[in-house]
Amino acid sequence: MSRTLAILGVQLRRSVLVALQYRVDFVLNAVMAVFWTASSIVPLFVLYSNRKSVAGWTWPEALVVVACFTMLKGCLSGAIQPSLQAVVEQVRKGTLDFLLLKPADAQLLVSTSRFELWRTSDVVSGALVLVYALVQLGYTPSVGAVALMALLLVSAVAILYAIFIVVISLAFRFVKVDNLSYLFMSIYDAARWPASVFRGVFSFVFTFVIPLALMTTYPALALLGRLAVTDVLIALATAAAFFLAARVVWLRSIRHYTSAGG
Amino acid sequence: MxxxxxxxxxxxxxxxxxxxxxxxxxxxxxxxxxxxxxxxxxxxxxxxxxxxxxxxxxxxxxxxxxxxxxxxxxxxxxxxxxxxxxxxxxxxxxxxxxxxxxxxxxxxxxxxxxxxxxxxxxxxxxxxxxxxxxxxxxxxxxxxxxxxxxxxxxxxxxxxxxxxxxxxxxxxxxxxxxxxxxxxxxxxxxxxxxxxxxxxxxxxxxxxxxxxxxxxxxxxxxxxxxxxxxxxxxxxxxxxxxxEQQRPEKRVTLRFGEDVVAARLQGLGRVVDQAARSAVIQVPAGELRGVVQKAFAELPIVDLLAENAPLEEVLAELFAKSREARA
CATH class of the missing domain: 3.40.50.300 (P-loop containing nucleotide triphosphate hydrolases)
Incomplete structure (x- = not known):
């Protein structure tokens, strides 16, 4: 455990150093991220400009979902995507071999190899949107509600991470899968809408296949004090299941990589 | 290990x-x-x-x-x-x-x-x-x-x-x-x-x-x-x-003080390369001593170098043999 933390620490340090080396990039990217967050609210704004509520969600309530979406996006594109995207490149170049030769868990090494720290600006701007939404609602959540939202956001990160691990595991078999991760990023964009907006097939897919509902709508509902205990348990169990399943897929892919290899 | x-x-x-x-x-x-x-x-x-x-x-x-x-x-x-x-x-x-x-x-x-x-x-x-x-x-x-x-x-x-x-x-x-x-x-x-x-x-x-x-x-x-x-x-x-296994021969490089015609090299060994004032001959390792003595006695030698065939050549020969064996 202490070794795991030590490795995580050194890897984070490395990303901080890279960020410091490219300071101008850091600032520019962070500014751009704020701009993108603002632009992600535009469609919502247009939608709500001539009605009071959509699928049972008022404008400030929907903003809470957007806030969760933005914060999660920061985690996804700052802490999950860069490392795992890099694996695809490593598989192609053959430098993944060096990682597999290290006496440490390869999944840990792979998942922590790159953090894009300027993405924390997403988390900050998400938090600002959240505060604005709460002010609009005139609602002060309890400490418990905030903690529950945080817990559900963490399990959402676990689900996103698991999905990415599975996507990347495909890289061991099919080598070029970077496009798949772009596809996933664009699907993730749907999570900015409250889950009840979706009907039919989309509702099914976003609940059971890629549980977008769990990721952004549940934490929002938790904050607003409207999420049932059973739903909380379902969300946590789903996250755990995704995480474990991803681990199994990863281990199998590594075994396949070394046994077929080349 | x-x-x-x-x-x-x-x-x-x-x-x-x-x-x-x-x-x-x-x-x-x-x-x-x-x-x-x-x-x-x-x-x-x-x-x-x-x-x-x-x-x-x-x-x-x-x-x-x-x-x-x-x-x-x-x-x-x-x-x-x-x-x-x-x-x-x-x-x-x-x-x-x-x-x-x-x-x-x-x-x-x-x-x-x-x-x-x-x-x-x-x-x-x-x-x-x-x-x-x-x-x-x-x-x-x-x-x-x-x-x-x-x-x-x-x-x-x-x-x-x-x-x-x-x-x-x-x-x-x-x-x-x-x-x-x-x-x-x-x-x-x-x-x-x-x-x-x-x-x-x-x-x-x-x-x-x-x-x-x-x-x-x-x-x-x-x-x-x-x-x-x-x-x-x-x-x-x-x-x-x-x-030794591939090339039991030594390679002898000779340099002469005056021009030497090819005929004078005969009897020393296989001539690999020859110019007016130098020659490279290949000699079985066991005969090296005799050949060197003979060369000094008969030719206007100013410099002599005996060595193994270059490793690249030895390996190339080994690979060629292995190719033949496969075919």
Missing amino acids: ISVSHLTKHYQVHKRQPGIAQALRSLWKRQYESVRAVDDISFSIAPGERVGFLGPNGAGKTTTLKMLSGLLHPTSGEVSVLGHVPALRSREFLSSIMLVTGQKQQLIWDLPPAETFELNRAIYGLDRAVFKRTLDELVLALRIDDVMFKPTRQLSLGERMTCELAAALLHRPRVLFLDEPTIGLDVTMQGVVRGFIKRYNEETGASVLLTSHDMDDVAALCPRIIVIDHGRLIFDGTLSGLV
Whole structure:
């Protein structure tokens, strides 16, 4: 455990150093991220400009979902995507071999190899949107509600991470899968809408296949004090299941990589 | 320390004829061909040995190195390194080996090598004091004291290679797998790398298995060589043993004080090359003494050099023979 933390620490340090080396990039990217967050609210704004509520969600309530979406996006594109995207490149170049030769868990090494720290600006701007939404609602959540939202956001990160691990595991078999991760990023964009907006097939897919509902709508509902205990348990169990399943897929892919290899 | 018995690795390779029609065809019907990258090879390496692993491109050298380091599972046969089965990739095993390849790098591109060293310290769980001592030694031996604080992307190939070696040796491995470690390096850097590998081996008693196409590497580092071709082992023995087996002849270069016609060289040996004032002749090793005496007696010699045939030539001949044997 202490070794795991030590490795995580050194890897984070490395990303901080890279960020410091490219300071101008850091600032520019962070500014751009704020701009993108603002632009992600535009469609919502247009939608709500001539009605009071959509699928049972008022404008400030929907903003809470957007806030969760933005914060999660920061985690996804700052802490999950860069490392795992890099694996695809490593598989192609053959430098993944060096990682597999290290006496440490390869999944840990792979998942922590790159953090894009300027993405924390997403988390900050998400938090600002959240505060604005709460002010609009005139609602002060309890400490418990905030903690529950945080817990559900963490399990959402676990689900996103698991999905990415599975996507990347495909890289061991099919080598070029970077496009798949772009596809996933664009699907993730749907999570900015409250889950009840979706009907039919989309509702099914976003609940059971890629549980977008769990990721952004549940934490929002938790904050607003409207999420049932059973739903909380379902969300946590789903996250755990995704995480474990991803681990199994990863281990199998590594075994396949070394046994077929080349 | 390393023992390999009947090691075999087959790959399934997707085979396709050229042309669009064939490419379309292969979309639904693929033909696979089984390639024997490594075919039933056996050898063992003792602690402290330095062994050159030679063969033409595609002979199966890298595949074998990958199986020895646990990156590939053998199709059949057995491998044991330091008592471990490499394919299991146990932490203990991985902590006592290293693999450096001249073609690929593990250094973090955007940061100075010192950061990679620090990362490896955490990954190998090295004690700080021990790490510092090892690093100081490596820095001194490889002369990287100022290089290691510059971003890797700004380093020359030679500087990068020395830092690669340092990064791979911080955990003091007992088995070194080196895949063309001097490729692309200038003569000075090659010398530094060779000297360092030799010294590390002598000081720590680690075993070294090295592949290279540079025969100077092999001659400088490896008393013993293993040669493979098309996945099969075709020679295992000392370097001098290989030369004796393949080319029991010595090569004598003669320089003359005045022009010498070809006829006067007859009876000395096979003439490989001749100019007005020099000649190269090939002589069976046992007859060298007599031939030299005769040459001094009969010819206006100003300089004479007797040596073995160049290693490249000896190997080329060995490969040619192995090709004939296959055909």
